[in-house]
Amino acid sequence: MAETPVIDSSDAAIEGETELRRRDFLNIAAISFAGVGAVAVVVPLINQMNPSADVLAEATVELDIAKIAEGQAIKAIYRKQPLFVRHLTAKEIAEANAVPVATLRDPQTLAQRTKPGKPEWLITMGVCTHLGCVPLGAAEGEPRxxxxxxxxxxxxxxxxxxxxxxxxxxxxxxxxxDYVFRSATAVEVGAKV
Structure with missing residues (x-):
């Protein structure tokens, strides 16, 4: 008669435990590999949404306002949009301050739209808030x-x-x-205080 092999129960337990450990290791390795692959794909996709170098270069613009005479305005470009810098006269300041703020559609005083101590310098985007056209009035001879x-x-x-x-x-x-006066004749648009 053939003998039945005797299986030691402790050997079977160790072999089963070893198999379980190998399987766990393979699962962890596979998941880790997939995670690294996902990161390798997602990082470039998210990075491409960052602003390009030319946009970052236009994040701020420094303007020399020394040559803008009282009553004149200039047009500049800020973030690929027109920017108006106007040197208000004393009469224009008085006219703006004389308007009852409660009668305005978008109530703001001149002081809220200029920097303290510099009410003569009005810096605004040159884009109409209706549909984005460029208003006239900054250049010499344009209707205001x-x-x-x-x-x-x-x-x-x-x-x-x-x-x-x-x-x-x-x-x-x-x-x-946002803008900051860097000196009496220089203003940096896009800079925060």
């Missing part, structure tokens, strides 16, 4: 509208000397970007 500020030729919005909407379909005042 009935309120002496800016006039949007697309749909007739009129802004006053503080670039606040006074008439027409525009819902808001011209936007005032």
């Amino acid at each position: 509208g009935e309120f002496g500020g800016y006039f949007c030729p697309c749909h007739g919005s009129s802004y006053d000397t503080a670039a606040r909407i006074r008439k027409g379909p525009a819902p808001k005042n011209l936007e005032v970007p």
